[in-house]
Amino acid sequence: MAHSRIDFLIGRRLLLAALPAFFAVPALAKVSPTLLTGTLARFTLAKEPKPLPDLAFTDANDKPVTLADYKGKTVLLNFWATWCAPCVKEMPSLDKLQAEMGKDKFVVLPLSLDGPSKPKVAPFYADKKLSNLGIYFDKGKKVLGALDISVLPTSVLVDAQGREIGRMQGDADWDKPEALALMKAAVSA
Helix, strand or coil: CHHHHHHHHHHHHHHHHHHHHHHHCCHHHHCCHHHCCHHHHHCEEEEEEEECCCCEEEECCCCEEEHHHHCCCEEEEEEECCCCHHHHHHHHHHHHHHHHHCCCCEEEEEEECCCCCHHHHHHHHHHHCCCCCCCEECHHHHHHHHCCCCCCCEEEEECCCCEEEEEEECCCCCCCHHHHHHHHHHHHC
């Protein structure tokens, strides 16, 4: 019986010692793996936030935009193209995600890789009724190369300090409860 009491006390000390570390972990680390189900099962959380360079791209009017312009917001950077069937499939769910999350602390940045077919993007948005997403282009695929993206679509989750905290290759259902929970955890991290 004395042995059980000692084991209990040691276990209690270990638990109490671990509590401060648990609460210091970013909110994303506390996301239950059970939330990463369905299409989000392929989402990979970074072990440590990875600082990103100041990525430069353009908006629909060819105005220069950088990732630093969104500092203070959590960003879901999505690489896509109108000629990519899985990309086309996921765009409405990204639009719904943006509508659900609002734009105060979170933004979806869909970076189109439509070079020669750039004039197709605005009509695509109109046809799909994408009213919550901006139009952005990765001219020369510089951002794609800087982030070592090789599959479309790929989504990169960036925290408010401009660090990569996770990514996913392939399309996802971004308007499902598990995706909303993941984005809310990222915003509160």
